[in-house]
């Protein structure tokens with residue numbers, strides 16, 4: 001695979017990955033491209049098919065996995081999620097920095113590929129704050145919230161293992177976390193901007 005080095009953003013559901021990523025993409029228009037994942041979960045209000053996710057059925061997704069269309073896939077909180085080869089190729093064909101938002105299982109699978117991304121974990125300051133953010137977001141049922149909190153406990157432990165992530169950002173104060181993220185990606189951003197000028 002060619003083009004600038006991709007970026008994997010991972011971390012517990014509700015830690016703030018999408019918030020940070022959307023801001024980064026808005027501030028650096030024409031630099032980043034989002035790898036649009038497939039999922040079998042239902043769209044949330046405001047989410048667009050083909051932009052936030054490719055919303056699909058379990059049957060169709062299993063068929064795609066069987067065909068070898070995905071570089072990684074995982075079951076998360078009762079739904080399937082996966083990164084298609086096409087999602088990455090679409091971004092890399094435009095010479096943009098490809099951003100992938102995947103869970104810890106996805107991180108493990110991507111490490112077995114030749115993608116060679118920068119691995120960044122976005123972590124909440126505490127479980128209590130994470131739970132509050134997820135509840136306030138009002139996107140989950142009590143059941144899915146509990147599943148996400150359980151997955152978060154595992155994620156928070158695994159992210160401490162040396163060598164899994166290049167950087168771990170604690171998203172306490174949003175401004176500070178965002179500045180830290182920009183700083184890490186500064187070199188890659190500059191490379192893309194210079195290539196475009």
Ligand SMILES: Nc1ncnc2c1ncn2[C@@H]1O[C@H](COP(=O)(O)OP(=O)(O)OP(=O)(O)O)[C@@H](O)[C@H]1O
Nearest residue numbers: 012013014015016017018019133137171172173174
């Ligand atoms: N630093 C912060 N301080 C307070 N609230 C925050 C902060 N960062 C994000 N939030 C809020 O927390 C909620 C969860 O953030 P977000 O949806 O970006 O998380 P996520 O990691 O992308 O979750 P998921 O993996 O489920 O998509 C959102 O309502 C967001 O506005």
Ligand SMILES: Nc1nc2c(ncn2[C@@H]2O[C@H](COP(=O)(O)O)[C@@H](O)[C@H]2O)c(=O)[nH]1
Nearest residue numbers: 013037073074076081082083101102103106
């Ligand atoms: N392994 C993968 N994980 C993914 C992918 N796309 C998203 N995710 C992760 O799923 C959870 C839940 O996301 P949500 O949008 O339902 O809140 C979160 O941790 C994402 O990072 C993927 O393609 N592969």
